Amino acid sequence: MPRDTLTPEQIVRTAVELLDDEGLEGLNMRSLGKRLGAAATAVYWHVKNKDDLVLLAADRVWHEVELPALDAADWRGVATAMADRLHAMLVRHPWLVQAIGSHLLYGTGKARYDDHLLGVFETAGFPAQEADRAAGALVTYVLGNALGASAVTSLTRKVRRAGGDAEEQFKETLARAAQVAQPFPRLRARLDTAAATGHGDAPDGTYAAGLRALLEGLRPGGAES
Structure with missing residues (x-):
């Protein structure tokens, strides 16, 4: 061409x-x-x-993330939608988590998202500085939860480029990690659960529970809401 x-x-x-x-x-x-x-x-x-x-x-x-309508009465629901949609986008594009850690990223797509997220909290009555902190906490939480999927994708590619079997290497690594965990009673008790079956996996519901706890702990001006 x-x-x-x-x-x-x-x-x-x-x-x-x-x-x-x-x-x-x-x-x-x-x-x-x-x-x-x-x-x-x-x-x-x-x-x-x-x-x-x-x-x-x-x-x-970043432009793929749909922005929900602002709603002061249900600001936690709107914030949850903002977090979930960002998380889904990061899982679709796992390289972006890596890029955030290695590049200075900016643009209208990210600015559009950040501005709307601040609006979620300001509409709910958060003063500007508190809105900044709340938005930062939510984005940091979502990025942290997307890191596992991004790391697994990156490691899988690295192993395959070297001619290895990624699934087999993950299995061997988990087996070695299980041996290391034997002296620790709480870890040992969980080795046979679903939480221990995948490399970098967290127990089912971890993301939703953490997000709910985060948002329930946020209140405009510290007031009940």
Whole structure:
């Protein structure tokens, strides 16, 4: 595909697809050009470098998060929807959690989300500084919960690139971790539960329970609500 037929929209859309398939480690101009059917040099006419491409891709996926209507009477319900939709987007695009830790990300997609989340708390009566803290706590909580899925995806790709069997390596690692846990009674008692069957997995309901506890602990001005 000649450079004059490429568009920024095509490049960013394809970059997101490549990132979803290969992660940050698999993104480079040559691989992207191959997917686009163009030379890597043609991509450089529209995007400065890989960091710029990650920035644009991140902004695109932030726009996927639908924003619920503000509702002062049910602000916790709205905040829950904001958290759940962000979490779902991060699980769809596990590379974004890595990018947040290694790139300075900004753009209209993230700004749109952040502004609306502040609105959730301000509409509920939180003063500006308290709204900032509440929004920061919610986003940090969601990112922390998405980290496990992102790490497993990244580790799986790393093992496969090295020619290994990711599932078998996870199984062997869990078996070694179970041996290490034997002297510790609370861990030992849980080894046969569902919580111990997956690498990086938390018990069912952990995310929802934690989010509920977080939001129940937030009150505008410390007042009952």
